[in-house]
Amino acid sequence: MKTQAPQPALSARQFELVAKALADPRRMALLESIGSEREYSCQKLCVEFPVSKGTISHHMKELVRAGLIESRREGQYRFYEVRREVLAAYTAELMRRVSKVGEL
Amino acid sequence: MKTQAPQPALSARQFELVAKALADPRRMALLESIGSEREYSCQKLCVEFPVSKGTISHHMKELVRAGLIESRREGQYRFYEVRREVLAAYTAELMRRVSKVGEL
């Protein structure tokens, strides 16, 4: 019997991508900012973080690639949103992988 | 009201170390092997993984530094054990950091 809602289990590939994406402090900080509101504009990130636009763009590409962020375009602006289900799936898979067999 | 047992909250520093430690696939694999039993010898890891002793030692140092592994010496052998509370604290902190304010 399942006690948790059936998360869409990450592929081994995506698991790696998420882990890598979360490993960089700057990327983690970006993720946190975006997560602090329902959506977050790229422009706002560029103002908030002391790095070049190019660097922001690079990091966002990685976060999207990992599936942790969904991006939407609105005119000249781009908006980001955290996909918490993916993050939840990652943590679930993480705990699952280090659980002893035959233990809860 | 708290629904979860109060985990010993990771420091910002340890949070980074754990994220970094989990980012390398080899290190993750080592962690999984160790987690598959109550304890795991370094020797067994050296046999199981197709990398040099030096490399294993390096990875284990990182895992210990992150607090994910506890190591114990027994005669000429060294044994490792996963610290699941730390892993749990990491995932908890991870979810906490990307939760919107005023949302469950």
Next chain:
DNA sequence: ATTGATGTTTGATGGTTGTCGAACTGTCGT
């Protein structure tokens, strides 16, 4: 003490990656 086995440390190397600046693309007003 000498040998053999287990880990650790060190130096070198090749690959990855975070960062910048600049060039480029795309969109909105005027």
Next chain:
DNA sequence: ACGACAGTTCGACAACCATCAAACATCAAT
């Protein structure tokens, strides 16, 4: 069409890191 603003992409560079081989340290048994 032009200029201003928003993002992306590219080339280069420095820092980091996974890996190896070899030297070193530690322990056990002969």
